[in-house]
Amino acid sequence: MSCVPSPRHVAVLLEESLMAIKSQFPTGPKILLDATYGCGNFSKAILGNTKVTTKLDVFKRTRIIACDRDPKAIKLALNVESYNAHKVVPCFTKFSELYQNSPEKEVDVVMMDIGFSSMQVDQEDRGFSYLKDGPLDMRFGQYELVHELFTPSDWLRITGRKNTGEEDMKAEDVINRFSESELITIFTKVSIFHPFD
Incomplete structure (x- = not known):
């Protein structure tokens, strides 16, 4: 799964989400669980790796639990620069097992961007595409x-x-x-x- 920016792939309500979190946590959340990590657009913005207009200084101490059912997304989370600084902790799981598999049982914020991404549609071998021929698969966790x-x-x-x-x-x-x-x-x-x- 490539996370090269695509004109069709936009993180929905990114600025609004960051502002909502800041309004509830003026000094920043300690632990944020990104339940649909995908290509990490929300998490990367919090880490300061994405250009946004929202000031991100309140997120300096925020630790991110990067959850996803797609093993390719978890592989991308492992490559995030801040992973080495223990700011991003990958968690390979599905929604029904989120609590039991999360390394943190108490979190301040849970972010979820429900659905599949344009990058999954772009890969015909995933089975999500209606634009390209491919197997009828449509599983986020193809490991299953x-x-x-x-x-x-x-x-x-x-x-x-x-x-x-x-x-x-x-x-x-x-x-x-x-x-x-x-x-x-x-x-x-x-x-x-x-x-x-």
């Missing part, structure tokens, strides 16, 4: 093994289909081969038994 999610056997079982040697199906095969009613059944049951986190 298929058996941790749903296997083709699960798709067959959920829809009541008989097993006809389709164990090696991919998500794109399910979308293209299954009927509309079977897909509705899958999406309904998956959202109940495996809620998105």
Whole structure:
């Protein structure tokens, strides 16, 4: 994942977020948890590595817990210059396990920029792009093994289909081969038994 600035990639409400934090913590928060680190735009601004109009002197003592489900984002967090100064601590986790995996159990501020970034859309191998051909994957944490999610056997079982040697199906095969009613059944049951986190 490259975090080269793109005309389409803008950190949403960056200035407003920094001002809101400053208004609540005039001397700066001690610990800030960036729950959706991504390319680190919010964190880099706090560290003074991004040009913003907000004065950042109150963040001098702020320690950042950089959380993300995407292993590529965590790799980027490890490369942040301030990591060596222990100002940025990477945390590889997903939302549902944020508390148990965070190295700090008490934080002053939690920042979340929910969704996926344009940089993930730009990479066709991630499966988020509607502009480029690629596998239908759409997982932030591509490290997750298929058996941790749903296997083709699960798709067959959920829809009541008989097993006809389709164990090696991919998500794109399910979308293209299954009927509309079977897909509705899958999406309904998956959202109940495996809620998105």
